[in-house]
Amino acid sequence: MKALLQKWNSISLVKRILCGLAIGAILGLAAPGLPVIPILGTLFVGALKAVAPVLVFLLVIASLARAKAGSGNMGRVVGLYLIGTFLAAFTAVLAAFLFPVNITLADPAMDYEAVSGIGEVINALLLKVVENPISAMAGANYIGVLTWAAVFGLALRRASDGTKEVLGNLAEALTQAVRWIIACAPFGILGLVYNAVASNGLDIFREYGRLLLVLVGCMLVIALAVNPLIVFCNTRANPYPLVFKCLKESGITAFFTRSSAANIPVNMELCKDLQLDEDNYSVSIPLGATINMGGAAVTITVMTLATAHTLGIAVDFPTALILSVLAAVSACGASGVAGGSLLLIPLACSLFGIPNDIAMQVVGVGFIIGVIQDSCETALNSSTDVLFTASAEYATWRKNGRKLPI
Numbered sequence: 001m002k003a004l005l006q007k008w009n010s011i012s013l014v015k016r017i018l019c020g021l022a023i024g025a026i027l028g029l030a031a032p033g034l035p036v037i038p039i040l041g042t043l044f045v046g047a048l049k050a051v052a053p054v055l056v057f058l059l060v061i062a063s064l065a066r067a068k069a070g071s072g073n074m075g076r077v078v079g080l081y082l083i084g085t086f087l088a089a090f091t092a093v094l095a096a097f098l099f100p101v102n103i104t105l106a107d108p109a110m111d112y113e114a115v116s117g118i119g120e121v122i123n124a125l126l127l128k129v130v131e132n133p134i135s136a137m138a139g140a141n142y143i144g145v146l147t148w149a150a151v152f153g154l155a156l157r158r159a160s161d162g163t164k165e166v167l168g169n170l171a172e173a174l175t176q177a178v179r180w181i182i183a184c185a186p187f188g189i190l191g192l193v194y195n196a197v198a199s200n201g202l203d204i205f206r207e208y209g210r211l212l213l214v215l216v217g218c219m220l221v222i223a224l225a226v227n228p229l230i231v232f233c234n235t236r237a238n239p240y241p242l243v244f245k246c247l248k249e250s251g252i253t254a255f256f257t258r259s260s261a262a263n264i265p266v267n268m269e270l271c272k273d274l275q276l277d278e279d280n281y282s283v284s285i286p287l288g289a290t291i292n293m294g295g296a297a298v299t300i301t302v303m304t305l306a307t308a309h310t311l312g313i314a315v316d317f318p319t320a321l322i323l324s325v326l327a328a329v330s331a332c333g334a335s336g337v338a339g340g341s342l343l344l345i346p347l348a349c350s351l352f353g354i355p356n357d358i359a360m361q362v363v364g365v366g367f368i369i370g371v372i373q374d375s376c377e378t379a380l381n382s383s384t385d386v387l388f389t390a391s392a393e394y395a396t397w398r399k400n401g402r403k404l405p406i
Helices: 002-010 013-030 037-066 074-098 118-129 133-138 142-158 161-183 185-200 203-235 240-257 264-273 278-291 294-310 317-334 342-351 356-399
Strands: none
Touching (some): 013 356, 037 161, 074 203, 074 317, 074 356, 142 161, 142 342, 161 185, 203 240, 240 264, 264 278, 294 342, 294 356
């Protein structure tokens, strides 16, 4: 039995998820009436639903409490991270409005009130902000969770190193628990796919394909059009040699590791190759792996607006953009976890008045398509860390009359 478990764990998570997806589809067609298999999907989504609020709370507290001030052009780098996230959200909102996608949900028949405008959004937002933090975690009020986590994290910046180390250990322990849950994803996805195929047939994969097309299409537009425009505005030079170098040497590696944190050593080496200042990139690269969430902005925005479209919730463009940016920025605390952006979908959904139970079904759909979606998202996020770090420093070089190395 132990040897079997070791053999199973030695197989990459992507391959295991693909196996679960294939088996679930086959069983859904061959034996659609089995009541036991869908429970696997329910348990998987339930586990994610239980741990997600606590995960966000602790990760954000630990991240803010241990954050260190950077040097040199760190302000410009952080500004580029934020601009990149905003433009990614804007691109995703455009795509969601131009190419609306429906998602098959277990309970889409209920009536949901449309968001009437910015005033209603701000009013709901402020009420969520001041909710008791324990109640916010118990009720999956991610806005309240995020707000109180930010307050406690900033308050703990003056705490002793020992206290910060305890916070870091707690965050790491919870992250490990999430990794264990994610390791069960093949079984959860087996149950989710089985239920979807048994209920809707193979047409469900056409729906997933359309959703993936919008997601990956947005990320390609950002990588090949939006980010080069940002770099050009900074360096006033042809951005594509730098863009393609970052995609080749950082993006491809990140695509297969599916972890911005695991790709930090690769990015550090690339920064050295680009002749960047080590004092800057030694801070900006780990920081970018945490807060540079352009790919997450796409995932959260597209999937949340697809959910709203499925439920018949009419959302005006300015409201959708503001809510999506808020959700994308808040994703910074969950970036170190595989599929972390998916766990922030309930936050965005809550802003639209979508119940947590429905939102977690969307998270389940995200894990089904995550074999491609999460890889593309990580590749975009990680390569952009180097791209924006280099862009900020090369802008300084240009002002000083120094020749760019690429």
